[in-house]
Amino acid sequence: MTRVLSIAMLLLTLSACRAYESYPRLSSQKGLVPADKYATYGREQAEEVAIGREFGRAHAGDAPDDRVKQADAAVAYAKTLPDVATVEADPQGYRLTVSFKSGWRVAVLPIDDGKRGGETPGLPPGAGGPPPSGK
Numbered sequence: 001m002t003r004v005l006s007i008a009m010l011l012l013t014l015s016a017c018r019a020y021e022s023y024p025r026l027s028s029q030k031g032l033v034p035a036d037k038y039a040t041y042g043r044e045q046a047e048e049v050a051i052g053r054e055f056g057r058a059h060a061g062d063a064p065d066d067r068v069k070q071a072d073a074a075v076a077y078a079k080t081l082p083d084v085a086t087v088e089a090d091p092q093g094y095r096l097t098v099s100f101k102s103g104w105r106v107a108v109l110p111i112d113d114g115k116r117g118g119e120t121p122g123l124p125p126g127a128g129g130p131p132p133s134g135k
Contacts, residue, residue, distance in 0.1 A: 017059030026094050027056055027112040035111050039122045044083055044100050048108055051078045051098060056110035059094075066093035076106075077117055081127050116127040 031033065040048040053108070055074035071089035074096055078087045088097040096108040118127075 001033065004133055009113075023059065023094055023110070027059070027110040029111065029113065035113055036121055038118045041099050043122060043124055044102065044104055044106075047078075047081045047083055047124075048098065048122040049111065050098065050117035050123055050127070051084075051108045052111035053113065053115050053120060054078075054094065056093075056112040057108055057116060060112065066112065067094070070094075071096065072111075074110075075098075075114065078108075082124055 005133055027072070032038075035049045039049040046073065050090070051074055054077040058073035060068035068091045071091040075087045075089050078084050078096065083100050084098055085101045086099040094110055097105060098108050099105045117123075
């Protein structure tokens with residue numbers, strides 16, 4: 001009886017462990033203001049959404065398992081936007097910390113909605129082009 005109870009408790013414990021993959025939870029937009037609507041709140045919000053979309057696109061691109069390459073692609077795109085002052089990447093946590101010239105700092109998470117950063121409404125003129133290739 002004790003052995004059966006021990007095995008049952010072990011199976012219950014193992015089934016309660018959640019997956020370590022955090023990307024699906026971080027990139028999910030469930031319960032949030034839709035990205036296109038949030039982008040209409042202001043110029044910096046539009047740039048934040050555009051950076052997040054390029055970050056999500058990098059995850060779906062050439063190297064879906066290379067977090068550093070994904071973060072580098074998003075950082076390169078962010079540096080092309082006119083209001084971005086600094087960008088710090090945390091590739092292991094799938095987030096960027098973006099500081100704007102106005103002093104606003106924001107954590108940018110990947111947005112996996114299938115759109116490019118340049119498709120974001122509210123971007124300033126000339127912003128939102130393709131990210132530099134780095135070559």
